[in-house]
Amino acid sequence: MTDPAPALPPKLEAIATMFKSAPKPLRLQALLEYSKKLPPVPEKYLEHPEFMQAVPECASPFFLVTEQDEGNVKMFFKVPAEAPTVRGYAGILTEGLQGATPEEILNVPDQFYMEMGLSDLITPMRLRGMGAILHRLKNAVRENSGA
Numbered sequence: 001m002t003d004p005a006p007a008l009p010p011k012l013e014a015i016a017t018m019f020k021s022a023p024k025p026l027r028l029q030a031l032l033e034y035s036k037k038l039p040p041v042p043e044k045y046l047e048h049p050e051f052m053q054a055v056p057e058c059a060s061p062f063f064l065v066t067e068q069d070e071g072n073v074k075m076f077f078k079v080p081a082e083a084p085t086v087r088g089y090a091g092i093l094t095e096g097l098q099g100a101t102p103e104e105i106l107n108v109p110d111q112f113y114m115e116m117g118l119s120d121l122i123t124p125m126r127l128r129g130m131g132a133i134l135h136r137l138k139n140a141v142r143e144n145s146g147a
Contacts, residue, residue: 008112009104012096019116028121034091035084041065041076052078053140057132059125060086064133066140072099073141077133085122089113089130093137102145106138 052063060083077090
């Protein structure tokens with residue numbers, strides 16, 4: 001008997017469930033709301049952008065950085081306001097994964113966002129960018145945790 005796929009961390013699971021169950025117009029509105037909720041990048045990273053990792057697969061300029069504090073991951077994303085859907089995805093990741101353990105983040109299925117109904121709202125190129133964001137986030141967590 002094989003083990004079931006790892007569950008999403010509870011906050012991310014709640015967000016994913018809300019998106020899955022919402023009609024298409026509400027999914028788009030929710031995505032745009034998450035773009036507005038994205039917290040600003042701490043000044044120390046704005047002053048030293050060399051600590052931020054670029055996600056060149058994204059059509060929009062996208063940068064991320066992670067920190068670990070007592071076994072929990074903090075993440076920050078720099079995304080221009082002119083890229084609201086990608087910024088919304090960053091907001092979802094921030095709200096759903098902020099404070100998670102490295103293991104919880106590394107266990108997030110690579111394509112979890114596809115089940116949220118985002119493919120109805122976003123171009124395939126942007127969806128590939130979302131996959132790249134999660135991949136690079138996991139790599140950063142792996143590097144910082146030695147996992």
